[in-house]
Amino acid sequence: MKTYFIEFSYLLASILFILGLRGMSHPETARRGMHLAEFGMVTAVMGTLLQREIISYEWIIAGLLLGSTIGLAMGVWVPMTAMPQRTALSHAFGALAASLVGVSEYYLHGAKLGEFRIGALGFEVLLGSLTTTGSLVAFAKLQGLVPGTPLIYKGQNIFNLSLLAVTIICFVLLFFHPGIAALFYAMLALAFVFGILLVLPIGAADMPVVIALLNSYAGLASAATGFAISNNVLIIAGTLDGGSGFILSIVMCKAMNRSITNVLFGAFGSVSETAVVTRAGEMREANIEDVATQLAYARQVVLVPGYGMATAQAQHALRELANALEERGVSVKYAIHPVAGRMPGHMNVLLAEANVPYTQLYELDHINPEFPTTDVAVVVGANDVVNPDARDNAKSPIAGMPILEVDKAKLVIVLKRGRGKGFSGLENPLFSKPNCEMLYGDAKDSITRLAQAIHGA
Amino acid sequence: MSPETVIPTFYVFILAAFLGYQVISRVPPLLHTPLMSATNAISGISLVGSLVTAGAHQTTVSAILGFIAVVCSTTNVVGGFVITDRMLKMFKRKAAPAPKKNAD
Numbered sequence: 001m002k003t004y005f006i007e008f009s010y011l012l013a014s015i016l017f018i019l020g021l022r023g024m025s026h027p028e029t030a031r032r033g034m035h036l037a038e039f040g041m042v043t044a045v046m047g048t049l050l051q052r053e054i055i056s057y058e059w060i061i062a063g064l065l066l067g068s069t070i071g072l073a074m075g076v077w078v079p080m081t082a083m084p085q086r087t088a089l090s091h092a093f094g095a096l097a098a099s100l101v102g103v104s105e106y107y108l109h110g111a112k113l114g115e116f117r118i119g120a121l122g123f124e125v126l127l128g129s130l131t132t133t134g135s136l137v138a139f140a141k142l143q144g145l146v147p148g149t150p151l152i153y154k155g156q157n158i159f160n161l162s163l164l165a166v167t168i169i170c171f172v173l174l175f176f177h178p179g180i181a182a183l184f185y186a187m188l189a190l191a192f193v194f195g196i197l198l199v200l201p202i203g204a205a206d207m208p209v210v211i212a213l214l215n216s217y218a219g220l221a222s223a224a225t226g227f228a229i230s231n232n233v234l235i236i237a238g239t240l241d242g243g244s245g246f247i248l249s250i251v252m253c254k255a256m257n258r259s260i261t262n263v264l265f266g267a268f269g270s271v272s273e274t275a276v277v278t279r280a281g282e283m284r285e286a287n288i289e290d291v292a293t294q295l296a297y298a299r300q301v302v303l304v305p306g307y308g309m310a311t312a313q314a315q316h317a318l319r320e321l322a323n324a325l326e327e328r329g330v331s332v333k334y335a336i337h338p339v340a341g342r343m344p345g346h347m348n349v350l351l352a353e354a355n356v357p358y359t360q361l362y363e364l365d366h367i368n369p370e371f372p373t374t375d376v377a378v379v380v381g382a383n384d385v386v387n388p389d390a391r392d393n394a395k396s397p398i399a400g401m402p403i404l405e406v407d408k409a410k411l412v413i414v415l416k417r418g419r420g421k422g423f424s425g426l427e428n429p430l431f432s433k434p435n436c437e438m439l440y441g442d443a444k445d446s447i448t449r450l451a452q453a454i455h456g457a
Numbered sequence: 458m459s460p461e462t463v464i465p466t467f468y469v470f471i472l473a474a475f476l477g478y479q480v481i482s483r484v485p486p487l488l489h490t491p492l493m494s495a496t497n498a499i500s501g502i503s504l505v506g507s508l509v510t511a512g513a514h515q516t517t518v519s520a521i522l523g524f525i526a527v528v529c530s531t532t533n534v535v536g537g538f539v540i541t542d543r544m545l546k547m548f549k550r551k552a553a554p555a556p557k558k559n560a561d
Contacts, residue, residue: 010505013502017499017502018476018480020495020499021477021480021481021484021492021495021496021499022480022483024484024488024491024492024495025480025483025484025485026485027485027487027488027545027548027550028550030488030491030545030548031542031545031546034495034538034541034542034545037495037498037499037538038538041498041499041501041502041534041538044502044505045504045505045508048504048505048508048509049508049512051509051512053509053512053513054508054509054512054513055512055513055514056512056514057512059511059512059514059520059521059523059524059527060508060511060512060527062524063507063511063523063524063525063526063527063528063531064527064531066528066531067527067528067529067530067531067532067534067535068531068532068535070528070532070536071531071532071533071534071535071536071537071539072535072536072539074532074536074540075535075536075537075538075539075540075543076539076543078540080544083490083494083540083544086494086536086540087490087493087494087497090494090497090532090533090536090537091497093529093530093532093533094497094500094501094503094529094530094533096525096526096529097501097503097504097507097525097526097527097529097530097533098503098506098526100507100510100522100523100525100526100529101503101506101507101510101522101523101526103522104510104518104519104522104523104526105510107516107518107519107522108515108516108519114458116458116463117458211493212493215493215496215497218497218500219496219500222500222502222503223470225503225506226466226506227466227470229506229509230458230462230466231505231506232466232469233502233505234502234503234505234506235466235469235470235473236469236473237499237500237502238500238502238503239470239473239474239477240473240476240477240480240481240496240499240500241496241497241499241500242477242500243473243474243477243478243481244477244481244492244493244496245493245496247478247481247482248489248492248493251486251489336486338486343489343490343493344486344489344490344492344493345486345487345488345489345490345491345492345493346490348486348487348488348489348490348548349490349491349544349547352544352547352548352549353547355547355549357549357550357551358487358548358549358550359550359551361487363486
């Protein structure tokens, strides 16, 4: 009877998780969906606590209390701009949990587990461990603890791939000789090291793909745990998470016209290629008053945010600027490139935080036809996603990447922190086009001054 | 484990993968960040495995590993759901009236 109750709680949780994610297909239904998923989680945990194997509760209660405290603190206080770091960290936690359950299972039962469980356990520990350290490196890069630039050395790909091969050989040997514990722990250690080496060479601009990919691995590690302990709700939830991460990484790759292999192993060569680009003309610097006048008398203005908006925390100021323009009857739209920022959907969340209604946020395909009739396009800390070289220059490293075609607007104002190149180190011919003017300095400061000038106009 | 018990788990996996593809593909790019934190919270269901490891108390080592796993998964579940809700609350169709509108 009790077993039926427990299994039923898992079934209910699985249904609620799926319904919850289905709610995510629209902003209006998303919150309700998440409440269903939360209820599902509580149900599954309640069911688990009734299991016969659980004989003492002190570790459980301590763990639940400590985890809830940390989770709640992070949930309430992490600022929206730090969402990429937070996400990377949570992938590390999820993967570590899966990995530790696997280690404990092997430690307790060893060869008695049988082939199938050893296989599942191997996947769990392999994916779990490399995701743990990989995500921690991603976290360190996004948090600025280590430089965001790719860390490259000679023979890197060969070394990394050999390391992965050795790790997989350990796994295969373990499958046939499950009694040799040294193989298991060697695999564990190698997977930890491989995770670090996998993410180190990847630059900050490629982080959206990496985060999505690590999300996928963390989910698959959970699903493998489900196989190892024969638990269907774990398989279902892990697969949903893994699938979601995989779909997101494909979306991100398409938005950069690159393959996943190229992102993971393509750090090579990108440096030398960039040097060949020549400068077409001089960049022109604008001043606040002129730009304010042009904005104030425009009919349509499109704002294009990038990672620079996040670093300058300029989303609220941008909203103020939009308010000032809308009060004068100017139509304001926001153009969001899928890889703008450091994780999928990063810009949308920041603008939503600044109270921008989501009906004003436009995706690539919907906003590009509007640029020719746009009077002023304001680029806030975005670079590669508006680089016309991706469209015009087949030799460019980002050739073929879909871009926001701001250069077709009557006037482009680019807000940029410094005169140097962007994160990717690529020259951007947009900046020297005749319809483009540069506004240097801190984006938040410039935007605030623009808004004030417009109020005065 | 016998094939009779192994095969059904693969059915569950494959069907979940198909269903996941259908459901996730319908999520608009607008909500991709909340989606990621939501799936992350949901996959914190590995808590179910961690709880058994921590509570079965077979050896001290396994209990400690289980304890750390419980802490990690609970952090993800609680933190993930709280942050997702915080984000989703912000997505509005119409702009809320600005609270401080006496600056000029």
